[in-house]
Amino acid sequence: xxxxxxxxxxxxxxxxxxxYEWGKTTQDDRKLYELLLLESMQAGLSWSTILDKRENFRSxxxxxxxxxxxNYNDNKIAELLTNxxxxxxHLKINAAVNNAQMILNMQEKYGSFSTYIWSFVENPIINHWxxxxxxxxxxxxxxxxxxxxxxxxFKFVGPTIIYSFMQAIGMVDDHIETCxxxxxxx
Numbered sequence: 001x002x003x004x005x006x007x008x009x010x011x012x013x014x015x016x017x018x019x020y021e022w023g024k025t026t027q028d029d030r031k032l033y034e035l036l037l038l039e040s041m042q043a044g045l046s047w048s049t050i051l052d053k054r055e056n057f058r059s060x061x062x063x064x065x066x067x068x069x070x071n072y073n074d075n076k077i078a079e080l081l082t083n084x085x086x087x088x089x090h091l092k093i094n095a096a097v098n099n100a101q102m103i104l105n106m107q108e109k110y111g112s113f114s115t116y117i118w119s120f121v122e123n124p125i126i127n128h129w130x131x132x133x134x135x136x137x138x139x140x141x142x143x144x145x146x147x148x149x150x151x152x153x154f155k156f157v158g159p160t161i162i163y164s165f166m167q168a169i170g171m172v173d174d175h176i177e178t179c180x181x182x183x184x185x186x
Contacts, residue, residue: 002180006132013051019181025124025170027114033103034064037096037169040156041087042164056085066100097154100156118171120145125166126173126183135174138163 008018026032035084038057042050050057060083062068080086080093087093106113120141129135142163145169149157156167173183 003036003178004181005176005179007047014048016048017051022168023032023170023173023175023181023183026099026168027112028063028119029103029113030066030108032113032117032169033066033069033100034058035155036099036105036165037061037064039161039165040095040099041089041092043092043156043158045087056083061096063143069097069100070098070104072097084175090095092156097156098155099157101153102149105153113166117145117169120148121171124170124173124183129174129176130178131176136163139166139172142166 004015004018008015008022038050038054041057054139060080077097079092081088081090103113105115110116110119125141127135136157143159145166146157146159146162147164159186163172167174170183173181
């Protein structure tokens with residue numbers, strides 16, 4: 001019998017995300033950008049809202065091609081702000097463009113954004129939570145990474161957003177102990 005974290009039981013879309021993406025190690029810069037963009041868009045909203053709009057985000061942001069997004073001009077940003085299929089928050093959209101530019105900077109400096117972001121850990125962190133209520137919204141590491149990202153110019157990367165990002169990319173495995181998708185159970 002397959003056991004999942006409670007949050008994954010709310011819809012088929014959430015279940016698929018839980019089963020096939022959440023907590024899986026991701027080192028592809030395009031995928032990292034996608035997840036960072038989606039996590040920043042989620043601030044103040046539910047993850048199910050973001051997943052429901054994911055394909056709209058994909059279309060609106062050129063398939064999450066950060067090299068294209070980095071070059072968005074005021075006209076493109078204005079177009080995004082009128083797109084009813086995505087989150088039309090000016091600060092979040094500007095952050096998505098800015099963060100695409102920052103990823104290009106990280107590639108120049110470190111070879112890839114992945115090299116930079118994964119330099120904060122030696123191996124994925126495996127937590128041993130018994131219930132979803134135990135999982136924190138942030139950690140000392142997410143606070144540190146947030147501070148470092150802000151220092152180099154990233155926007156909308158607070159400690160809670162970064163902790164969710166860390167979970168999404170598999171830097172932190174926060175599947176509960178009984179979950180069939182727990183890193184150690186694979």
